[in-house]
Ligand SMILES: [Zn+2]
């Protein structure tokens with residue numbers, strides 16, 4: 001590998017950076033085919049071609065460089081930026097993903113102590129925060145399918161790797177959605193105790209990496225294991241019951257419990273449940289844990305779901321009041337309750353899960369909506385023109 005100091009870039013080397021600057025992947029490919037060793041050169045700022053391409057957010061060029069063997073974790077830049085730091089600044093989630101799949105480390109900090117996802121949060125690219133923070137390499141799961149130095153028996157049957165991998169990468173952290181996802185991966189349903197155990201081990205592993213500890217990941221794995229624990233308990237209770245129903249709908253029971261009114265009448269029971277979950281996080285010395293507790297004990301605390309979602313996904317979406325499904329928190333739900341039109345859902349499934357509670361308020365909400373639309377004058381968009389004129393005259 002030739003690692004030029006940049007001051008003496010040859011014309012051929014300069015052309016590589018020019019091709020990236022011009023988004024010209026054809027020229028770049030030709031140049032690298034001719035001199036493959038040039039893929040990891042450094043320019044005058046000690047930046048690699050891959051770092052330039054990541055900063056430009058050009059997926060095709062990043063892919064070309066990775067195909068040619070670009071080193072994804074080079075960190076010679078004077079402020080310790082890696083390609084993933086630059087990708088986070090570009091705001092392009094596809095480029096972030098390409099780098100992560102290629103093995104980019106997400107825990108490296110730059111000279112001001114920020115990781116790539118923290119840089120993304122700093123410049124407001126919240127989708128990049130979510131992409132980086134939820135990324136799990138498949139190797140991490142495969143690790144548990146075999147016997148090695150740290151484990152004397154296999155923790156996970158190999159055929160579950162795919163579904164577990166998808167399950168742990170989910171971005172929506174609403175507990176009802178998580179339980180719905182367990183049903184989505186049918187193969188997981190028969191292995192819930194093993195899955196819970198696996199997630200606990202994964203959470204612990206993230207806290208035993210020394211400088212590369214990942215508190216966010218550790219919390220997320222713990223969080224998923226906690227919810228699975230709740231499902232296991234519901235199952236056990238149901239199997240102890242000796243009544244007619246042979247296959248109880250665990251998701252419905254879980255959703256009904258979580259969406260019921262909580263201690264604080266403005267909140268669902270889910271809020272108490274999640275606060276308790278945070279409280280039980282075993283790594284109380286972490287910055288992340290202290291941050292969450294501080295936020296929840298502030299004067300006007302947000303919901304526990306908001307706190308959890310923010311630490312895992314950044315402030316994604318919450319700032320702009322995106323409509324969410326009343327059952328599972330999914331963004332931009334497609335359906336509304338046809339009667340009251342006041343609550344929204346992803347689909348019939350979500351509506352069904354919310355119905356035990358919504359049926360109590362649907363009629364009232366419908367009435368409220370009808371009154372509101374009766375008072376509305378055509379074209380006035382809800383504002384009473386007469387009242388407005390009066391107000392302007394009086395003031
Ligand atoms: Zn939903």
Ligand SMILES: [Zn+2]
Pocket residue numbers: 337338339340341342343358361362363365
């Ligand atoms: Zn309704």
